[in-house]
Amino acid sequence: MRAADLEVYNVSWAPTKSAQPVLHPTTFRVAAGRVLGVVGPNGAGKSTLLRLLYRFQQPKTGYVRVGGQDIWSMPARNAARRIAAVLQEQASAFGLTVREIVRLGRTPHRSGFATSGAGDEQVVDRVLTTLSLRSLADRDFGTLSGGERQRVMVARALAQDPQVLILDEPTNHLDVRHQLEVVSLIQSLGLTIVVSLHDLNMASGVCDDVLILKNGQPQGFGPPQSLLTDTLVSDTFRVDARREHLASNGASHFSFTLPN
Numbered sequence: 001m002r003a004a005d006l007e008v009y010n011v012s013w014a015p016t017k018s019a020q021p022v023l024h025p026t027t028f029r030v031a032a033g034r035v036l037g038v039v040g041p042n043g044a045g046k047s048t049l050l051r052l053l054y055r056f057q058q059p060k061t062g063y064v065r066v067g068g069q070d071i072w073s074m075p076a077r078n079a080a081r082r083i084a085a086v087l088q089e090q091a092s093a094f095g096l097t098v099r100e101i102v103r104l105g106r107t108p109h110r111s112g113f114a115t116s117g118a119g120d121e122q123v124v125d126r127v128l129t130t131l132s133l134r135s136l137a138d139r140d141f142g143t144l145s146g147g148e149r150q151r152v153m154v155a156r157a158l159a160q161d162p163q164v165l166i167l168d169e170p171t172n173h174l175d176v177r178h179q180l181e182v183v184s185l186i187q188s189l190g191l192t193i194v195v196s197l198h199d200l201n202m203a204s205g206v207c208d209d210v211l212i213l214k215n216g217q218p219q220g221f222g223p224p225q226s227l228l229t230d231t232l233v234s235d236t237f238r239v240d241a242r243r244e245h246l247a248s249n250g251a252s253h254f255s256f257t258l259p260n
């Protein structure tokens with residue numbers, strides 16, 4: 001795995017030319033190997049921002065550079081060798097086996113109509129092992145549990161051998177054990193990672209930096225311990241947020257109540 005710098009400059013997006021932007025100009029940088037968390041209330045623009053980062057949608061303004069190169073100045077196949085995404089929508093995966101889905105991650109590395117080669121199969125085997133999926137390799141994706149499916153989608157992204165990994169709410173639908181497993185995996189990869197998360201305690205624990213969005217506007221960027229103040233979190237999420245330090249290990253933990 002080889003990480004690369006991700007540079008996001010002044011990117012904005014609107015559904016049509018005349019529509020109001022759902023993402024206003026946003027700028028940040030994620031150094032190679034660092035983890036950025038994107039947080040914000042429902043409809044804040046998190047998924048919209050991520051779609052610009054994995055080259056699904058083109059920004060109306062600004063640019064996204066990976067390793068110094070604008071991702072829209074290179075062919076889609078080259079971008080797919082650099083950036084992989086783990087998304088929540090997985091409809092296309094039904095009807096395929098786990099191995100077939102993970103193999104799809106190798107597509108950007110093949111030329112023309114070439115079929116999967118020995119090198120590709122080695123990568124697929126390695127990734128299946130890393131994610132403890134070998135025993136499920138021949139199972140139909142549709143028969144897996146939510147947690148197992150999530151692991152398969154991460155495996156497909158890793159088989160892509162990307163420099164940057166984008167994860168849209170990867171812990172959704174996962175039980176506590178599997179949430180922790182996904183988080184620990186994210187921390188261990190050594191890739192440049194952008195991950196949207198709803199759980200602020202998880203974001204504080206796993207991310208080097210956090211970007212807060214609200215109504216498509218960036219509200220702040222920085223290390224979670226200094227950025228996520230009670231005031232900023234309360235204002236952004238329209239709750240009363242209080243950060244406490246757990247006596248057991250000193251880790252910080254947010255608790256939330258509705259304002260009076």
Ligand SMILES: Nc1ncnc2c1ncn2[C@@H]1O[C@H](COP(=O)(O)OP(=O)(O)OP(=O)(O)O)[C@@H](O)[C@H]1O
Nearest residue numbers: 015022023040041042043044045046047048049216
């Ligand atoms: N293609 C589109 N056309 C019109 N509006 C859109 C489009 N894509 C996104 N939006 C709007 O942009 C806003 C931000 O959506 P987005 O999905 O990025 O938010 P989010 O922060 O990921 O939300 P959630 O936490 O609920 O998943 C929403 O109001 C959404 O309806």
